[in-house]
Amino acid sequence: MSLTTKYQALIAEAKSAGIDDLQIAEIDGVLQIRGTAPSADVKNKLWDIYNQIDPNFLSSDVVMNVDVSTAVAGSKVRVITNNSNLNIRKGPGTDQPIIGKAAKDEIINLISRANDQWWLVRTEDGEEGYCYAQYLEPVE
Amino acid sequence: MKLKQFIPLLMLVFCFALVTSCKSKVSDADIKAKVETAMSPNPTVMVDVKDGVVTLTGDVQTDEDKRNLENAAKAAEPKAIKSIVNNLTVAPIEINTDxxxxxxxxxxxxxxxxxxxxxxxxxxxxxxxxxxxxxxxxxxxxxxxxxxxxxxxxxxxxx
CATH class of the missing domain: 3.30.1340 (Histidine-containing Protein; Chain: A;)
Structure with a gap:
């Protein structure tokens, strides 16, 4: 079965969900998906569908990198760690010293996106530093 | 006598045939309008028509889209379109191999x-x-x- 057939539902959802700059291509046996979702909900729905087709992502035949367009400087983001606090670091990297923490579900301010992995944030308490972007979700 | 009576009728038939044959020739502008309507779900696709040859340009998401759009363009005016030049491009996907x-x-x-x-x-x-x-x-x-x-x-x- 081809990858586009196996992941038909995922591709259909990506195409109908209003993903900007959507790119889908099979390269070296891996379905590569790129784009920018209009909201965190849309991005999460795509991941739910992907997980339904390939439980726990063990087939290793998709790489999906979907950004969220509302994650822009000046917006609010929610901490989406599983249950622990999120480290706020002095610079963009896990080798940087921890200068603060944000609690799970805390809403903090996104100051800028240093790069795809690290975002500069400020908490309501005024703590400012870098957090790992994967644990931050734009608030709608 | 009989033939003379028929002449005006024959002329009428001839004129009618001439008009309908002109009408059946679809102009490039008409083809362009129909193909553009067929392409309307993909606003980035540009359509150009010259002497019945349709050229499609623009960016699409997948190779499948590229093929499907070509087929949709052809289907928009199958008789009048001579051929389709498919210059649609699929943007390369960014992959980090460093x-x-x-x-x-x-x-x-x-x-x-x-x-x-x-x-x-x-x-x-x-x-x-x-x-x-x-x-x-x-x-x-x-x-x-x-x-x-x-x-x-x-x-x-x-x-």
Whole structure:
């Protein structure tokens, strides 16, 4: 079965969900998906569908990198760690010293996106530093 | 006498035939309008028509879209279109094959997964060890965000 057939539902959802700059291509046996979702909900729905087709992502035949367009400087983001606090670091990297923490579900301010992995944030308490972007979700 | 009576009628028939034959020739402008309507779900596609030859240009998402749009253009005016020049381009997908860069980023992405080991070779991130079911998606999202060629989870145990 081809990858586009196996992941038909995922591709259909990506195409109908209003993903900007959507790119889908099979390269070296891996379905590569790129784009920018209009909201965190849309991005999460795509991941739910992907997980339904390939439980726990063990087939290793998709790489999906979907950004969220509302994650822009000046917006609010929610901490989406599983249950622990999120480290706020002095610079963009896990080798940087921890200068603060944000609690799970805390809403903090996104100051800028240093790069795809690290975002500069400020908490309501005024703590400012870098957090790992994967644990931050734009608030709608 | 009889023939003379028929002449006006014959002329009428001749004129009618002339008009209808002109009408059946579809102009380039008409073809362009019909093909543009067929392309309307993809506003980035530009349509150009010259002497019945349709040229499609613009960016599309997939090779499948490229083929489908060509077929849709042809179907818009199948008799009048002589041929289709498909200059639609599928933008190349960004893939990071710089192992040193990926290795550094993988360290950050897997920092909160103490029982996971990840190695990088030829743009492929191979993940072994174990991860809780509730966090496997976070791990996969973090690694996919690095644009690798592949994230190999086949050796990963999900508890």
């Amino acid at each position: 192992d040193a860069d990926l290795t550094a980023k993988v360290v950050d992405a897997t920092k909160d997964f103490p029982n996971v080991k990840a190695t990088v070779a030829d743009g492929v991130i191979t993940v072994t060890g174990e991860v809780e079911q509730a966090r496997v998606q976070t791990l996969k999202m973090s690694l996919d965000a690095l644009n690798p060629k592949k994230v190999d989870f086949t050796g990963l145990q999900v508890k």
